[in-house]
Amino acid sequence: xxxxxxxxxxxxxxxxxxxxxxxxxxxxxxxxxxxxxxxxxxxxxxxxxxxxxxxxxxxxxxxxxxxxxxxxxxxxxxxxxxxxxxxxxxxxxxxxxxxxxxxxxxxxxxxxxxxxxxxxxxxxxxxxxxxxxxxxxxxxxxxxxxxxxxxxxxxxxxxxxxxxxxxxxxxxxxxxxxxxxxxxxxxxxxxxxxxxxxxxxxxxxxxxxxxxxxxxxxxxxxxxxxxxxxxxxxxxxxxxxxxxxxxxxxxxxxxxxxxxxxxxxxxxxxxxxxxxxxxxxxxxxxxxxxxxxxxxxxxxxxxxxxxxxxxxxxxxxxxxxxxxxxxxxxxxxxxxxxxxxxxxxxxxxxxxxxxxxxxxxxxxxxxxxxxxxxxxxxxxxxxxxxxxxxxxxxxxxxxxxxxxxxxxxxxxxxxxxxxxxxxxxxxxxxxxxxxxxxxxxxxxxxxxxxxxxxxxxxxxxxxxxxxxxxxxxxxxxxxxxxxxxxxxxxxxxxxxxxxxxxxxxxxxxxxxxxxxxxxxxxxxxxxxxxxxxxxxxxxxxxxxxxxxxxxxxxxxxxxxxxxxxxxxxxxxxxxxxxxxxxxxxxxxxxxxxxxxxxxxxxxxxxxxxxxxxxxxxxxxxxxxxxxxxxxxxxxxxxxxxxxxxxxxxxxxxxxxxxxxxxxxxxxxxxxxxxxxxxxxxxxxxxxxxxxxxxxxxxxx
Numbered sequence: 001x002x003x004x005x006x007x008x009x010x011x012x013x014x015x016x017x018x019x020x021x022x023x024x025x026x027x028x029x030x031x032x033x034x035x036x037x038x039x040x041x042x043x044x045x046x047x048x049x050x051x052x053x054x055x056x057x058x059x060x061x062x063x064x065x066x067x068x069x070x071x072x073x074x075x076x077x078x079x080x081x082x083x084x085x086x087x088x089x090x091x092x093x094x095x096x097x098x099x100x101x102x103x104x105x106x107x108x109x110x111x112x113x114x115x116x117x118x119x120x121x122x123x124x125x126x127x128x129x130x131x132x133x134x135x136x137x138x139x140x141x142x143x144x145x146x147x148x149x150x151x152x153x154x155x156x157x158x159x160x161x162x163x164x165x166x167x168x169x170x171x172x173x174x175x176x177x178x179x180x181x182x183x184x185x186x187x188x189x190x191x192x193x194x195x196x197x198x199x200x201x202x203x204x205x206x207x208x209x210x211x212x213x214x215x216x217x218x219x220x221x222x223x224x225x226x227x228x229x230x231x232x233x234x235x236x237x238x239x240x241x242x243x244x245x246x247x248x249x250x251x252x253x254x255x256x257x258x259x260x261x262x263x264x265x266x267x268x269x270x271x272x273x274x275x276x277x278x279x280x281x282x283x284x285x286x287x288x289x290x291x292x293x294x295x296x297x298x299x300x301x302x303x304x305x306x307x308x309x310x311x312x313x314x315x316x317x318x319x320x321x322x323x324x325x326x327x328x329x330x331x332x333x334x335x336x337x338x339x340x341x342x343x344x345x346x347x348x349x350x351x352x353x354x355x356x357x358x359x360x361x362x363x364x365x366x367x368x369x370x371x372x373x374x375x376x377x378x379x380x381x382x383x384x385x386x387x388x389x390x391x392x393x394x395x396x397x398x399x400x401x402x403x404x405x406x407x408x409x410x411x412x413x414x415x416x417x418x419x420x421x422x423x424x425x426x427x428x429x430x431x432x433x434x435x436x437x438x439x440x441x442x443x444x445x446x447x448x449x450x451x452x453x454x455x456x457x458x459x460x461x462x463x464x465x466x467x468x469x470x471x472x473x474x475x476x477x478x479x480x481x482x483x484x485x486x487x488x489x490x491x492x493x494x495x496x497x498x499x500x501x502x503x504x505x506x507x508x509x510x511x512x513x514x515x516x517x518x519x520x521x522x523x524x525x526x527x528x529x530x531x532x533x534x535x536x537x538x539x540x541x542x543x544x545x546x547x548x549x550x551x552x553x554x555x556x557x558x559x560x561x562x563x564x565x566x567x568x569x570x571x572x573x574x575x576x577x578x579x580x581x582x583x584x585x586x587x588x589x590x591x592x593x594x595x596x597x598x599x600x601x602x603x604x605x606x607x608x609x610x611x612x613x614x615x616x617x618x619x620x621x622x623x624x625x626x627x628x629x630x631x632x633x634x635x636x637x638x639x640x641x642x643x644x645x646x647x648x649x650x651x652x653x654x655x656x657x658x659x660x661x662x663x664x665x666x667x668x669x670x671x672x673x674x675x676x677x678x679x680x681x682x683x684x685x686x687x688x689x690x691x692x693x694x695x696x697x698x699x700x
Contacts, residue, residue, distance in 0.1 A: 005094040008046040015041050017056040029075050030188035033302045049087045057082050060091040071099045073107040074190045104146040108189045111139050119143045133187040167196050169267040171277035172206040179222045186301050198230040200266035230270035241265035247289050268294045332371040343381045344401035346436035362386050393428025402440050413444035424461045432457040449514040458488040462518040465685050509577040517652050526578035527684035529677045534596040537584045562649035564620040566634045569610050569644045573676040578605045599658040603648040616645040654691030
């Protein structure tokens, strides 16, 4: 029988057949809302196998998360009478072909299912297991297929993906619903990769109010055996509870009113990203206030599932807590030690007296240890970093802490990036020896390409444009001077060798990131010249320009490691992944900037998306300098006009900004660039070298 594999179009009549097939097999697949099927079809995230007459034989439904570059299989299903004919293999093979530019494919499968041998035959590897959320608590095997990079996706990547899991607190009405329906979508095993479900102490209080003793005990046992209680600090809970009660006037008083406010307060104190409920009162205007002030999203179960990737990305980069601030970073003196000890003590694992003593020791030797703190407008400490130079080419970070607060991942990541930049000019390594790594700091280390070695995290820095052979020589030189980090050097050498063998663009970019700020010569990584207005550059990445503003740069954006930029959809440039050189154009109106009309920075492009203004602003509005009016203007005030947005990161400011005259002379141009331009390898490398003709690097 002839079998055709194709992407399911959202307008195809096969959408309903796919839904019917999924419903018929929901006992083994896990139930998925019909809206989620339709949303997946709109995203082109369903592959179908059809026979003669466009008859549906089977389908695979998947998610392609930009945050992890991993494709996750949600459903793989073949009509029962056509099983055993290689249709599932054809579907997975096509998904592999479509996913070659991704890191790999991931899925969870019950250990008692006969399909486990199928995944092994398809080249998937069992990398771990978890306990399922179903009533029977069956164990699930985690299978993964790696695209051309088994060494790159080993322990470090697994840790990074696990660190991106978001916490969702369940309202009591949801716990009851899950108990009554073991096939509820929230219990689907494919969600294990992304969402950690938990309850609060108030959940048990609500259960205790049930007058039926049998049902009360059943619900108590179900809640305690299926979900963990979210960890929280009681003082934080009391603090947030008082604030939340002040907003409760937006909710009509009712018997469970007090309990609702407690549930929300526990979720905020425990740094949860989501609160899942079917309560219409909580989902009204009250949810907008809670999200704006505390960063907690109140959503329905179906909304979480249907828009999972967008919601997770929004939660991970949530910056409302820092909005409108004027943060600053400064050196610390000994007189601040008590406040810093109280603020940054790792409370559950570290005694305050021990941390206070260690902190005083660091502060008492300012010639040896540099201590920096980031503070809010009211001088509240938000993050602290201590570093020292045990050798001329080793920067050690014994302390790096951020306050426990939703949305400070970007701050931790930037602080680490800032430390890496301090070390760049010494062509050596950065070593984080901090014993108590918070989730935010751990994510920041991984985002900055640190690798775990023993009980340390290590990052190698090699500046300049170098060919692969020279990079290998640099690593060999470091190995002779700092042999204690040979494991890290060996991993980097393996990655270099693999990049040479595979000639993969993604591999080349990953190697550059791992050795940032090195640029691999003749690597054929796409490179572009991107014009940007001076006022936007000052907010997005250039503090030197920002200092020329009367009001200063927006620190909420400067303190992010990645940002987003909007422009017209044509030409469709840049592409991802790629490099860009930023050309800062002339200032607008009366506002002129010293240093405009020059190339001032270099970044990586991580993601490019074309869509309507509302679509792009909804996805990226936490990551850029643009407000809605700016995005609307970019689309020429047409809500249906498609525009382009791209997310960029690892921005490096040039030591010597390249003026327009030098740019024109180098490229043979007559005028200034008016739009994005693709640069060939020779011109990119020549311009980059001009920008660093003096020693040292500077990044933001």
